Amino acid sequence: MLATLRRIVQEVNSARDLTSALDIIVQRVRGAMGTEVCSVYLLDPDSTRYVLMATEGLNKGAVGVVSLGTNEGLIGYVGAREEPVNLEDAASHPRFRYFAETGEERYASFLGVPIIHHRRVMGVLVVQQKERRQFDEGEEAFLVTMSAQLAGVIAHAEATGSIRGLGWGGEVVQDTRFDAVPGAPGVAIGQAVVILPPADLKAVPDKTVTDVEAEMDLFREAVAAVRSDMQALSVKLSPQLRPEELALFDVYQMMLDDAALGNEVREVINRGQWAQGALRDVVTAHVTRFELMDDPYLRERASDVKDLGRRILAYLQEAGRQERVFPDQTILVSEELSPVMLGEVPKEKLVGLVSVLGSGSSHVAILARAMGVPTVMGALDLPYTRMDGLELIVDGNHGEVYCNPSAELRRQYNELIHEERELVQGLEQLRDVPCVTPDGHRMPLLVNTGLLADVARSLDRGAEGVGLYRTEVPFMIQDRFPSEKEQQATYREQLEAFHPLPVTMRTLDIGGDKALTYFPIKEDNPFLGWRGIRVTLDHPEIFLVQTRAMLKASQGLNNLRIMLPMISSPFEVEEAQHLIHRAYSEVLDEGVDVPMPPVGVMIEVPAAVYQARELIQLVDFLSVGTNDLTQYLLAVDRNNPRVADLYHSMHPAVLQALTLVAAACREAGKPMSVCGEMAGDPAAAVLLMAMGCDVLSMNATNLPRVKWLLRQITLSDAKALLDEVVELDNPHLVQATLHLALRNMGLGKVLSQAR
Structure with missing residues (x-):
C-alpha cells in the first residue's frame, strides 16, 4: 500500500494544475482499489457548495455542473461529519440525493472520506461499486490515508491558481x-x-574524466569566484550592519576553506569524477547529515551548504551571474x-x-x-x-x-503603513519623558538587546537601560568560544553605551533553538534538553570565564546586573551563585575593584513559577521570559507554523502564572520584570503593570507605543481591566475584550500593529 500511495502522490505532485491533479487522483485511486467509480468533490469557499470536479466512472459531463450544499446529500453528510461514511446500499440512506446527470443510480456501495487540510474541509473523495457490499477496513484505511496525503497537494494546487487571481472554478480570486x-x-x-537556486545540484550527472588537474583548476576558479562574491556582498552590506552581524558571512567563507568542503571535493575529483559531480556528492552528503540533525540551528546550516554548493556549481557550469x-x-x-x-x-x-x-x-x-x-x-x-x-x-x-490584493485590502494596509509612520513621528517626543501613569505610578521601560546595532536605536527611543542582553549572540557569530578578553571588550561596549543606566546580562543561553556550530548539542527534544543554565553548570569553565569578563567589564561603571536562564530549581541557583562568588573573588585577587552586582533568575519554565517564593529568597530580582514560559505552559513550539495559532501569551494559564510570580516578588519586597515579547505588546503591558510588574523590557521598536499607552491609563483602570479579563477562559476573548475596552477609552491608536 505504501509504495502505491507514494507513486500516486508523486504523480499528483508533478501535475501542471489542479484539474490535472484531480484527474490523476480519480484514475489512480480507482485502479489501486479496483472500484468502478472514483470521484472528487471540492468545496467552493465562495458558494459553500461541493462541486463535482473529477470522476472516473460517472458521466464526465456532470463535472463542474453537479453541486451540493454543505447539508445536502451523502457528500454534504461526509463533510459535516468530518469522518468516513461507508454504506452497503447508498440509495437507502436518508441523506442520499440522486442526480440524473451523473448516472450513479447503477452504483449501490459508497465510501466517502473528507479531504481536510489544516482543519479546513476542502472536499470529499468517493469510491463506488455496483454490487451491494460494505468496503472492508483495509479499503477504508487506504482511502483515508490517500485523502490525508492528497489534502496538502490539492491545497498547494488551489493556492497556485489563486495567487494568479483565478480559483479552481475559473472565478476571479483576490486577497x-x-x-x-x-x-x-x-x-x-x-x-x-x-x-531560485542558481544551479540544480540534483540534475548533475556522473562523468569520468582523465584530466584531473583541469577539473581541479575549474573547481579552484569557481571557489575563488564565489569567495569574491561573498567578500563583495559583505562590503556592500557593511554600511547597514555592525561588524558582529557581518560576521555571519564568515561562516560562508569558512565553509569554502580547504579544510571544509574543498578537500573533500578534491578527493572525489582525484578518483576520476568531474568537478560538478564531485561537488554534488560532497554537498549532498553534508546536507543530508545536517537535515537529519534534531537541532533546529544545525538543520538551518543545511541551507547554507546548499546555497554555497549551488553558487559554486553555477560558476562550474559557466552560468555566471545574471x-x-x-x-x-x-x-x-x-x-x-x-x-x-x-x-x-x-x-x-x-x-x-x-x-x-x-x-x-x-x-x-x-x-x-x-x-x-x-x-x-x-x-x-x-x-x-x-x-x-x-x-x-x-x-x-x-x-x-x-x-x-484587492483595492480595498491595499487601501487598508496603506493606511496602516501611513498610520505607522505618523505614529512613530508622534511618539518621538516621548523619548525624554518618564513613563508615569496619570495617577503617578512609575513604570521603568528597558530594552532587549543582543547586537551593538541595537544600542543607538534603543537610546533614541528613550530606553532606561537593558532588561535583557543576550550574551549568546557574540558566541553564535564566532567559530570558537570567545576568550575572556574578547568577551570583556564586547560587554564593556554595552555597559558604556548605556551607562549609568542598568544593563542586565543573561549568562550564556544555548540549546533549544540556539546552538553553536563549534559546540553542537544533538538531542531528540532540544527544548526539553540540555540548554541554558544546565549547559553552563556542567561546564563551569565557560561560566567562570564569562562571569569574570562581565565583572571586569563593569569596572568603574557599576551598572551590571547578572541573570540566570532556564532555572528550574533553587539548587541550580545555589550552584550558580557559588560560581559567581568564586569568579568575583578571582577578579578581586587580580586587583580589579568592582562591587558585587545584583543577580536575578529568569522564570521560563512552569517549575520556576511554582517555586518563585523560594527562588526570590536566593536572588535580588526575578525576570519572566514570557516567550519560553508561554511555549512550555502551552506545549507549543512558537516557531512551528503548524501550531503557531495555539501560541498565545494572553492564555489564562499564562496570566495566572504571571500573577503567582508577581505575588511572590511583592511578598519578598523585591522587583519583578518581564523581558519577553509580551512586555512589548501595549495592551499586555497594561495587564502586567496591573499585576504588579515593576519593570518592562522589550524590543526598542515597541517601547514608544508602550510608553504612550501607560502614560494615558491610570493604574486603577488597569487593575479594573485585569479583574475583568482574568475571569475569561479563552486567550482570544481576553485579547478582544482588552482591546475593545482600551479603544472605548480612546486608547486604541497603538493597538493596530500589536500581535
Missing part, C-alpha cells in the same frame, strides 16, 4: 492569504522577486532565504522578506530585525515558484502574506 510565523515586525506592500533588475518596492521571496540573498538587493529597494522555510530565530530573521525589514518565515503552503512579479502584502506583525 489570498498564507499564514506563516512573524520574522521581523512591520508591514510592506511591494512586488515579489523570487530567488543581472537582475530589482523593482523599487522589492519583496524578496525564496524557499530558504539566506543572509547572502539580502545583500543582493539595494538597501533602498528592499521592503519585505518571505521565506517558505525557517523560523523567527534563523540568521535571516536576526538580520531582518537589525535592518528593520518586515519579514515572515515558515510560509509552508506558499507556492513560491509561481510568485515572481506578483504584488504582495507582507504582514510581519502577524505572520501573514497576501497575494493578488
Whole structure:
C-alpha cells in the first residue's frame, strides 16, 4: 500500500494544475482499489457548495455542473461529519440525493472520506461499486490515508491558481492569504522577486574524466569566484550592519576553506569524477547529515551548504551571474532565504522578506530585525515558484502574506503603513519623558538587546537601560568560544553605551533553538534538553570565564546586573551563585575593584513559577521570559507554523502564572520584570503593570507605543481591566475584550500593529 500511495502522490505532485491533479487522483485511486467509480468533490469557499470536479466512472459531463450544499446529500453528510461514511446500499440512506446527470443510480456501495487540510474541509473523495457490499477496513484505511496525503497537494494546487487571481472554478480570486510565523515586525506592500537556486545540484550527472588537474583548476576558479562574491556582498552590506552581524558571512567563507568542503571535493575529483559531480556528492552528503540533525540551528546550516554548493556549481557550469533588475518596492521571496540573498538587493529597494522555510530565530530573521525589514518565515503552503512579479502584502506583525490584493485590502494596509509612520513621528517626543501613569505610578521601560546595532536605536527611543542582553549572540557569530578578553571588550561596549543606566546580562543561553556550530548539542527534544543554565553548570569553565569578563567589564561603571536562564530549581541557583562568588573573588585577587552586582533568575519554565517564593529568597530580582514560559505552559513550539495559532501569551494559564510570580516578588519586597515579547505588546503591558510588574523590557521598536499607552491609563483602570479579563477562559476573548475596552477609552491608536 505504501509504495502505491507514494507513486500516486508523486504523480499528483508533478501535475501542471489542479484539474490535472484531480484527474490523476480519480484514475489512480480507482485502479489501486479496483472500484468502478472514483470521484472528487471540492468545496467552493465562495458558494459553500461541493462541486463535482473529477470522476472516473460517472458521466464526465456532470463535472463542474453537479453541486451540493454543505447539508445536502451523502457528500454534504461526509463533510459535516468530518469522518468516513461507508454504506452497503447508498440509495437507502436518508441523506442520499440522486442526480440524473451523473448516472450513479447503477452504483449501490459508497465510501466517502473528507479531504481536510489544516482543519479546513476542502472536499470529499468517493469510491463506488455496483454490487451491494460494505468496503472492508483495509479499503477504508487506504482511502483515508490517500485523502490525508492528497489534502496538502490539492491545497498547494488551489493556492497556485489563486495567487494568479483565478480559483479552481475559473472565478476571479483576490486577497489570498498564507499564514506563516512573524520574522521581523512591520508591514510592506511591494512586488515579489523570487530567488531560485542558481544551479540544480540534483540534475548533475556522473562523468569520468582523465584530466584531473583541469577539473581541479575549474573547481579552484569557481571557489575563488564565489569567495569574491561573498567578500563583495559583505562590503556592500557593511554600511547597514555592525561588524558582529557581518560576521555571519564568515561562516560562508569558512565553509569554502580547504579544510571544509574543498578537500573533500578534491578527493572525489582525484578518483576520476568531474568537478560538478564531485561537488554534488560532497554537498549532498553534508546536507543530508545536517537535515537529519534534531537541532533546529544545525538543520538551518543545511541551507547554507546548499546555497554555497549551488553558487559554486553555477560558476562550474559557466552560468555566471545574471543581472537582475530589482523593482523599487522589492519583496524578496525564496524557499530558504539566506543572509547572502539580502545583500543582493539595494538597501533602498528592499521592503519585505518571505521565506517558505525557517523560523523567527534563523540568521535571516536576526538580520531582518537589525535592518528593520518586515519579514515572515515558515510560509509552508506558499507556492513560491509561481510568485515572481506578483504584488504582495507582507504582514510581519502577524505572520501573514497576501497575494493578488484587492483595492480595498491595499487601501487598508496603506493606511496602516501611513498610520505607522505618523505614529512613530508622534511618539518621538516621548523619548525624554518618564513613563508615569496619570495617577503617578512609575513604570521603568528597558530594552532587549543582543547586537551593538541595537544600542543607538534603543537610546533614541528613550530606553532606561537593558532588561535583557543576550550574551549568546557574540558566541553564535564566532567559530570558537570567545576568550575572556574578547568577551570583556564586547560587554564593556554595552555597559558604556548605556551607562549609568542598568544593563542586565543573561549568562550564556544555548540549546533549544540556539546552538553553536563549534559546540553542537544533538538531542531528540532540544527544548526539553540540555540548554541554558544546565549547559553552563556542567561546564563551569565557560561560566567562570564569562562571569569574570562581565565583572571586569563593569569596572568603574557599576551598572551590571547578572541573570540566570532556564532555572528550574533553587539548587541550580545555589550552584550558580557559588560560581559567581568564586569568579568575583578571582577578579578581586587580580586587583580589579568592582562591587558585587545584583543577580536575578529568569522564570521560563512552569517549575520556576511554582517555586518563585523560594527562588526570590536566593536572588535580588526575578525576570519572566514570557516567550519560553508561554511555549512550555502551552506545549507549543512558537516557531512551528503548524501550531503557531495555539501560541498565545494572553492564555489564562499564562496570566495566572504571571500573577503567582508577581505575588511572590511583592511578598519578598523585591522587583519583578518581564523581558519577553509580551512586555512589548501595549495592551499586555497594561495587564502586567496591573499585576504588579515593576519593570518592562522589550524590543526598542515597541517601547514608544508602550510608553504612550501607560502614560494615558491610570493604574486603577488597569487593575479594573485585569479583574475583568482574568475571569475569561479563552486567550482570544481576553485579547478582544482588552482591546475593545482600551479603544472605548480612546486608547486604541497603538493597538493596530500589536500581535
